[in-house]
Structure formats: structure tokens, C-alpha cells
Amino acid sequence: MFKILQKALTTGVVTAPYPRVPARLSESFRGKPEFDLARWKDARPAADVCPTEAITLVEGEAARRVTIDYGRCVFCGQCAEVSSDGAVRVTREFEMATRDRRDLIRTAEYALNPDGSHRALTSASTVDRARAAEASGRELREKIRSTLGRSLAIREVDAGSCNGCELEIIALNNPVHDIERFGIHFVASPRHADMLLVTGPVTRNMEMALRKTYQATPEPRVVVAVGTCGISGGIFGVNYATRGGVDQVIPVDVFIPGCPPRPEALLHGILLAVDRISSAR
């Protein structure tokens, strides 16, 4: 017993002060890839290397429509490596959680040169922050904040993930990330839960279990889709065994991108879901 106390005292506090203080990220960390759409000379190499078709092209008459879906991105950074014009840059941004799936999608249209490279950017989507903020009505969110904001019970549901997201969710309970300091804790039953934290592309074999878990969770309840697979099915997409994302099966309130999302990204998304943090930091 003495040894245990001694070890605890000599260790001290290891908890990271995120989100009060920005997360400490290593220099190599690969976060959100940023696209300088006006400078981008050719989207084809990036679309070709992207493992999950997060970058897709629709070719038209001397024109190209490019769609970038952060909900499919696994943050491998290859799009930046192959775009020789330097218009694609891997940043260390990770706070990408959002209430609206559409916020994760960017589109751009280009007029093309004869060799297929971009001649000019003709139009590009913009992020509608106002819409993002209003995505789920003010009143409801106020209710969620007042009911769930101070003490939140989470039931985690693995709906077919590779276990990567679970590892990072488990890390939320370690002393470094220590999610309990926010009054948030993980519970064993959906009947005790306010929030479902759902991972995986939702396999055919987990679809029924996910629906039942959702029905067993008392209202008001919040559903958070975690990770690329939870948002879009990720590399598995939709096939004979997968449904391609949590929102294909139950309504989702917040989406947290990442493959897997780092613990700080999870924390950011969970706090966003109960309105204790704003999406635009």
C-alpha cells in the first residue's frame, strides 16, 4: 500500500489540460489536409492515390467537378505528397467534429486545359457556419445542454469497427485524457446512457443490435458517429456486409472525423454534442 501511495505521489498529475490549452501535438501528426483550391493545378493524382475515394472527380466537357469528403478521409496525407504544385498541405488541425454531415464536404469546379490540368477555378463551395450552428434547433440544444451538459453518461457501441476507434475511446479514460474530469463517464448499459458513441461502418450483423441499443436509450439522447467508418463506412463503404455509416441506420447528432480520431478530437466532438464547446474554435 505504501509503495502504491509513493508511486502515485512521485508521479504527480499527468493529465493534459486540453481543451483549456491547445493539445500538444507531435510535429509529425497528420491532421486535416487543406486544399488551396485556386492554386490547385491538377486533382487527378490526389484522387488516384486516395485510399478511400475521399477525393472524387466528375469529368465533364473541358470541366471537372472535384469533391473532397473529410468524412471519408483517413488522413494518410498522400494527396499532399502527389500534388506537386503545393496546393495541398497536411495541417495538424483535428477539431473537425460537426453537427452537419454536409460540413465535411467541399466541392470545386474547374475549367480544364487540353492536357486535363486545371485552367481556372470556376466555382467552389463555402462552409456555411451559420447553418452549422443552427443544424439542430436552438431549443432542443438548450434542452440537451441543461439535461446532459453537466453530467453525461455514454454507452459505446462498436458496430463493426476495426477496434482502432475503441483504442482511442479507451484512452479517454486514462489519466492523461481523463474524461471524468468533465463529469463524463462510460456506462455498461444503454438504459443508463444519455449518449451513444458509435463506431464502425455498421455491419449487416450489427445493424439489429445497434437499432435495439438506440431504442433502449432513454430520451433525450444524443448519437455521435465516431471515425471515418462511422461517418461514411470509410474504406469498407457500402457492400454486401456493411451499411456504410451510422446515419444509415439511426439518426446522428454529431460526426467526429479521424481514422481513428485522436482522444482530443473525441473529447472535442463529445463536448460539442452537449453544447459545451463551439464547433468554430
Next chain:
Amino acid sequence: MMAVCQNLLDNFPGRMRLLESRSANEIYASLDTADLQEVTRSLLTQHGARLVTVFAEDRVNVEGAFYNYYVFERRGDPAYLILRAAIAPEQPRFPSLAVELPGVNWQEREIQDWFGLEAAGHPNPRRVALHDNWPDVHPLRKDFALHQVLPPFEGEQHEYRPTLGEGVFQVPVGPVHAGIIEPGHFNFAVAGEPILYLQLRMFYTHKGTEKLFEHLPIHRAVFLAESISGDSSFSHGTAFCQAIERAADIEVPFRARVMRTILLELERIYNHVADIGAIATDVGFVVANAHAGSLRESVVTLNEELTGSRLLRGCVCVGGVRRDWTRRQRETLETTLGLVEHGFGELVALVKSSDSTRDRLQRTGYLHPDKAKALGIVGVGGRASGVDLDARRDHPYAAYDCLDFRVPVYTDGDVLHRMQVRIDEVRESIGMIRAALAHLPDGPHRAPAQDIPAGRCALGVVEGWRGEIIHWVRTAPGNRLERCKIKDPSVNNWPALVEAVEDNIIADFPVINKSFNLSYSGTDR
């Protein structure tokens, strides 16, 4: 292995045939399904071989037959013997080996489900991979479309072995569990507290992974390999890349092989550390878990420093690794390794200082070495029960042939010794990383990209932190794959859990389960 194969060819004249082999470490031969049981018996008893894995392939459109493959290895021999049995589509059945080799029970039933080939004589031929509510489909047949939409899920209809008798009852658990773990169904038959038997139901996380491999170009498929089992991303990714490299005769630069070795060992360390903490938690020693959690955090932070990803993703590639390390990264590795070694020493001392912890772990979840051998258990669970297997030593890859290391083997077979194997292995891994880093050679970190020739078959083998990971590929034109078979060590080891929990109290199930810590996603794919 060549001599063994020659002996078989002599004993089965005209009925076995040597096939083209591209590598000295993979000997392919064909045999008649009628001889399968006899040949297997001869390999296991006379030649001391072990059946590594069994899988099938649909070659009906090209060669007019399905093939079953039986992969064998023998202690002290780096070569694998791969026997191929052709199965005519008009007579879609093959003789089952499961009566004599219970380890192939699930693998043969998978072949039934995926390919519609009947394992004749199988003692329990029910579906395993496709749940009972699935229509009559065989997804790995070439005529089954990946994106086929199946009728909606109608609910579970699986019938479990009944539990009868006074005071005897069933405890169904899952697929959604109480903890933050993967989904699977455990059906316990208990008499009071002691467990009479456990029935498992897996494949809840089946994602069509093997089928999907046939539809992705190889450079994308590497990422799919990383998503087979999240805690073994680097091991599965490396096994896949090694299979492709062997198929295409790609020489991986020595520097890349050393870097891969270091990262493979880091994956082992972070998982073993977390498991030691989790085992402590499951017997109520949460302080130890807190220390393990913070130690694990420093290892995954180091992972991120070295590869950009806490779980070592997006780093391995065909031909080597994607990025070289800077001087700063190497220095961080060296410094962090020292801190981890120190922290780990303290963690082990803490865990071992608690008599009550030891009391709960000793003789709990006992797996007899004979059972372990008979069931074909591999990895940590095997080594704690006398199964002396380690692909790093037996089939060296990456830079393991240049490193000195000890493979810890115990015969005590309980939770305590499955933890002890992990403790020993972490210490060995730290030593290996240090030695590898000290001799990190100069040179390129990846081979130049090249096209992958079609029609080539090859194995990729990695001793992941759980045990033996096998990938087998057949390449297709256009840098694609015809087939990719994945065997995670968990496939071998689930029966060990069933065996180990018997007669233990149900309250000890979590710690026994954790002491194996098997991958559901790796099993279900």
C-alpha cells in the same frame, strides 16, 4: 521442407505433383482430395509438421475448379509447404480434417460459408461466418457481386446447445458488451458461479474485407490491410506488403527492414503494456492500470512522432516505409525508449508487489499445454502454455535475422503466465529496438515503385503482438489482387478461451478473456 515434400511425392506416386514455386521458402504441391487426410496425418505424425491455416480460392472461371490450400510448417525450417487440392464445381465437397485437428473447425466451416464447398465429415457443419439469418449466398465466389444488396436482417435465430439441469442456467452476453470492446456473443452455461461451458458466436463485425481486397488496387489495399485489426495495423499492413513484395520479387532496402522491425516492436510494446494494465483492472487493481495507461500513452505519442499516427497507420508501403526518419525523430525514439523502460520496470514492480493480484491470476483460466497444442493455439496464449512458436525466429522477416532475442515460453498456462509472457516480451522488444537503432543502416527507406506482375502467389507472415499473422495473395493484372486470404492469430485462439474458462467462476471471465485479448475484427474480417 523440400525433403519432406519429396518423401510425400514418393509415397503418393502419380497422385501428388510439385507445382511451380517462386521462393525457396514456399513449396507448392498439388494433391488429390481423396489423399488429404492421409497426407496430413503423415505430415503431422511422421514429419512433425503443423497445419498453419486452411483456405480456399475460386478458380472456376479460369481453371475450372475451386482450390483448397493447406499450409504447413515445421520447427527449425523457414520454408512453408502449401498443398493445393482441386475441387470440381460439380462435386463441391472436400474431406474434413476437423475430427483429428479441432484447430481447423472454424476455418473449414468458413470455406463452407464463403465458397459453398462442403466439409464432408465435419463434426459440427453449421454456419459460422454467415449468421443464420443470411440467405443462401457464398460471398467469396467470383459470381457474387461485392455490392450485392441482401434482404434486411431478420433477427438472430441461432440455436445454442441447451443447458439443462437443476440450478443450471444460461447467461447470454453481447454482442453489445458492458465495456468498451468489440462485439461478439458469449453464451455461458453456469452451475451457480462456475462455468460449465462457453459457446461463442462471432462474425458480428464481418465487413467483407477479403472480398473487398479483390476490388482495390494494391496501393489502396495496403490501407485496408491496416484496418483488419486496429491494434495490429502495422503488423497486418506489413504482412500484406511482404506478401506483395515476395510475389513481385521486390527487394526491400535493409534500412526499411530495420525501421519496420522497430515499429513492429513498438506495436507489441503499446499493446502489451495496455493489456497488463487491463488484466490488473479486471482483478480490481486500478492503480496499476492508471500507470499502464499513462505509459501506453507515451508509447503511442512516440508512434505519432515517428509515423504521424498514434496507431502507426499510413506508414508501411509496398517496398519499405513511406517516410525516412530525421535525426530529431531518432533522438526522440532513443530518449522515449529509456523513459518507457524505466516506467515499465516500475509498472511491473507495482503489479508484482500485490499478493492479492497474484492470488487472483495464478491458476486462473488454465490452459493445459496438451490442449493448447491440440487446438493449434499460437502467440501469447500458446507461449504461456508451452507452444514454442514465434515467426520472428522461425520464419525471419524484416531484420529479425540480425537480432538476438529470447522467446519466452512457460508451461503454467494461467492468466499470470500469459501476463508474464507479455512482461518478458516487452523487455525483449526494448532491447531489440535499441540494438536495431544502434545499427540503423544508411540507404533508401523504400524500393522504387514498380508494377506488380499478375498471376503470382505468395505468403506474407508477421508475428504480430497477438501471434502469427498470415496473408496469402494471388495477384491480378493492373496492380490488383485475385485473392487475399487473411488469418489473424485470433482465429486460432478463440477455442483456447472456451477451454480456459471451464470450471472458472463467471466473475473471472473478463480477466481470462483479457489475458488472451483476441481480435474480433481480425477474426470476422
